[in-house]
Amino acid sequence: MSGKIPQFSDIQEAHKRIKPHIHKTPVLSSISINEIFNVNLKFKCENFQKVGAFKFRGATNAVRLLKKQEAEKGVTTHSSGNHAAALSLAAKQLGIPAYIVMPKNAPEIKKKAVEGYGAKITFCEPTLQAREETLSEVQKDTGATFIHPYNNFNVICGQGTSAKELLEEIPDLDVIISPIGGGGLMSGTVLSAKSINPEIKVFGAEPLNADDAFRSFKQGVLIPAGPPNTIADGLLTSLSPLTFQIIRENLDGILTTKEETIIEAMRMIWERMKIIVEPSAAVPLAVVIENRYLLKGKKVGLIVSGGNVDLDHLPF
Amino acid sequence: MSGKIPQFSDIQEAHKRIKPHIHKTPVLSSISINEIFNVNLKFKCENFQKVGAFKFRGATNAVRLLKKQEAEKGVTTHSSGNHAAALSLAAKQLGIPAYIVMPKNAPEIKKKAVEGYGAKITFCEPTLQAREETLSEVQKDTGATFIHPYNNFNVICGQGTSAKELLEEIPDLDVIISPIGGGGLMSGTVLSAKSINPEIKVFGAEPLNADDAFRSFKQGVLIPAGPPNTIADGLLTSLSPLTFQIIRENLDGILTTKEETIIEAMRMIWERMKIIVEPSAAVPLAVVIENRYLLKGKKVGLIVSGGNVDLDHLPF
Numbered sequence: 190m191s192g193k194i195p196q197f198s199d200i201q202e203a204h205k206r207i208k209p210h211i212h213k214t215p216v217l218s219s220i221s222i223n224e225i226f227n228v229n230l231k232f233k234c235e236n237f238q239k240v241g242a243f244k245f246r247g248a249t250n251a252v253r254l255l256k257k258q259e260a261e262k263g264v265t266t267h268s269s270g271n272h273a274a275a276l277s278l279a280a281k282q283l284g285i286p287a288y289i290v291m292p293k294n295a296p297e298i299k300k301k302a303v304e305g306y307g308a309k310i311t312f313c314e315p316t317l318q319a320r321e322e323t324l325s326e327v328q329k330d331t332g333a334t335f336i337h338p339y340n341n342f343n344v345i346c347g348q349g350t351s352a353k354e355l356l357e358e359i360p361d362l363d364v365i366i367s368p369i370g371g372g373g374l375m376s377g378t379v380l381s382a383k384s385i386n387p388e389i390k391v392f393g394a395e396p397l398n399a400d401d402a403f404r405s406f407k408q409g410v411l412i413p414a415g416p417p418n419t420i421a422d423g424l425l426t427s428l429s430p431l432t433f434q435i436i437r438e439n440l441d442g443i444l445t446t447k448e449e450t451i452i453e454a455m456r457m458i459w460e461r462m463k464i465i466v467e468p469s470a471a472v473p474l475a476v477v478i479e480n481r482y483l484l485k486g487k488k489v490g491l492i493v494s495g496g497n498v499d500l501d502h503l504p505f
Numbered sequence: 506m507s508g509k510i511p512q513f514s515d516i517q518e519a520h521k522r523i524k525p526h527i528h529k530t531p532v533l534s535s536i537s538i539n540e541i542f543n544v545n546l547k548f549k550c551e552n553f554q555k556v557g558a559f560k561f562r563g564a565t566n567a568v569r570l571l572k573k574q575e576a577e578k579g580v581t582t583h584s585s586g587n588h589a590a591a592l593s594l595a596a597k598q599l600g601i602p603a604y605i606v607m608p609k610n611a612p613e614i615k616k617k618a619v620e621g622y623g624a625k626i627t628f629c630e631p632t633l634q635a636r637e638e639t640l641s642e643v644q645k646d647t648g649a650t651f652i653h654p655y656n657n658f659n660v661i662c663g664q665g666t667s668a669k670e671l672l673e674e675i676p677d678l679d680v681i682i683s684p685i686g687g688g689g690l691m692s693g694t695v696l697s698a699k700s701i702n703p704e705i706k707v708f709g710a711e712p713l714n715a716d717d718a719f720r721s722f723k724q725g726v727l728i729p730a731g732p733p734n735t736i737a738d739g740l741l742t743s744l745s746p747l748t749f750q751i752i753r754e755n756l757d758g759i760l761t762t763k764e765e766t767i768i769e770a771m772r773m774i775w776e777r778m779k780i781i782v783e784p785s786a787a788v789p790l791a792v793v794i795e796n797r798y799l800l801k802g803k804k805v806g807l808i809v810s811g812g813n814v815d816l817d818h819l820p821f
Contacts (some may be wrong), residue, residue, distance in 0.1 A: 320653035460816065465775055
């Protein structure tokens with residue numbers, strides 16, 4: 190019903206395939222943040238990935254697996270931003286066209302990035318229905334292959350390479366925490382992490398104001414996102430059948446966080462680590478802040494999902 | 506008249522002395538910035554140094570060279586911010602007191618940092634005269650040793666270790682550019698760089714609105730800073746006799762930049778490199794932007810001096 194589940198060997202092959210095209214992102218830590226929360230945090234910095242987000246891993250894996258006659262017609266997707274930029278650059282590097290359906294209210298910086306990579310943008314209303322309808326039209330017109338942002342086997346395999354790199358660098362993590370939006374990063378992360386170390390705990394991090402994954406996980410039924418109202422603009426989407434199945438079967442839990450804590454976490458990373466992370470990427474630290482006694486003394490890997498922020502609209 | 510000039514062996518000894526206490530900062534680059542300006546830039550990221558600025562190198566070297574009976578009475582300085590934080594942490598690590606004279610208008614983030622390191626702050630008017638008078642009183646009261654932010658042999662040796670690390674990592678740079686405020690970083694940089702590679706060109710980078718070093722260098726006479734009016738709050742001070750002598754005898758030139766270009770450069774580094782740099786630290790990239798034809802095709806090291814920014818008062 191929800192499709193084939195990736196094996197770790199699929200993620201390993203994806204990693205070999207995309208390695209020449211992606212950045213191996215650095216793992217950073219902050220003595221002062223560790224002291225404040227009495228925890229040993231390792232930040233896997235996908236904000237330094239190409240296009241400024243982990244999404245480039247999955248998009249690169251997906252486009253490079255297309256057959257020649259598919260590839261020639263190009264690729265298309267709908268995305269609030271980072272997947273759009275990622276797919277556009279991945280397509281550009283292969284020399285094939287990309288057609289992007291994007292909600293009108295996407296952050297300016299993400300629109301500009303997509304245009305900069307030479308993709309063709311079609312704007313739509315910011316609803317899932319409008320995105321899907323517009324996408325159908327674009328597909329009909331162009332014959333392009335739809336690369337779903339997360340309900341896609343090859344995309345999930347690509348996203349799983351970030352946690353794989355993290356555990357290759359720091360094998361003795363007790364816990365890994367990744368943000369959950371549509372669940373592509375989360376799925377890849379948990380599949381990689383549990384394959385490499387079955388003892389590791391893997392948690393999702395989600396804003397309370399967009400906690401559809403939390404409720405779906407708890408109730409065992411895929412609950413679509415209500416109208417989300419969170420600063421974490423990368424986490425507005427609902428889980429898909431495929432990502433829900435992987436998450437339900439493998440994840441140890443989902444931790445949620447208030448908006449104020451997301452902003453506090455984001456500002457703390459900016460001020461103390463001197464790196465730029467987008468609100469969604471601060472959600473794992475926010476759940477650490479809200480669950481500091483649970484994680485006390487643990488070695489915790491956090492997937493910092495991206496760094497694409499509109500500097501004209503900061504929350505502080 | 507201006508005191509003893511450091512030899513490269515002094516900088517080498519300083520490096521051995523401070524190595525266990527400082528971060529070896531990373532060297533980053535940005536494909537997109539290089540493409541825009543047709544230059545090969547290597548950013549030496551002192552924004553990731555302890556206290557968020559290169560100043561920790563010089564301060565650590567200076568406090569660790571004090572005699573026991575001097576050290577016990579503590580250290581004191583006047584500083585617009587980063588040297589104050591650096592001296593405070595260096596003193597704290599040695600277990601000795603630090604007394605800081607700070608202009609009332611110093612950025613909030615820098616005041617907080619100094620307090621956080623346990624130093625005692627005395628505020629004064631934001632003029633050189635007020636700073637020096639207040640410092641005299643503090644010295645009289647405490648017996649603390651004055652560690653000048655830049656007119657100090659040991660401080661200059663410490664600051665020179667950043668360019669030394671940069672050239673050890675990337676030996677084939679054609680040019681190094683460092684910001685000039687009081688000239689401590691510039692002096693250390695040019696002494697290191699010219700000792701390691703006599704062929705290398707070394708330039709200072711200075712805001713047009715605080716171009717006392719540019720005018721001093723050009724006229725061969727130390728001209729004190731007028732009332733400076735620049736966003737680069739780390740570059741408000743005048744050269745000292747010692748730093749002026751080193752700069753006059755060794756530097757290849759000083760390049761100046763408009764305020765708008767400093768803001769453009771800062772924003773470009775934030776958006777494209779996802780790292781936080783303070784305005785002063787963006788001045789080297791700003792002079793690259795304004796002199797791109799001069800530097801076309803060259804491999805250029807930029808000393809990114811610090812990352813302490815008041816997020817409540819950004820210029821964009």
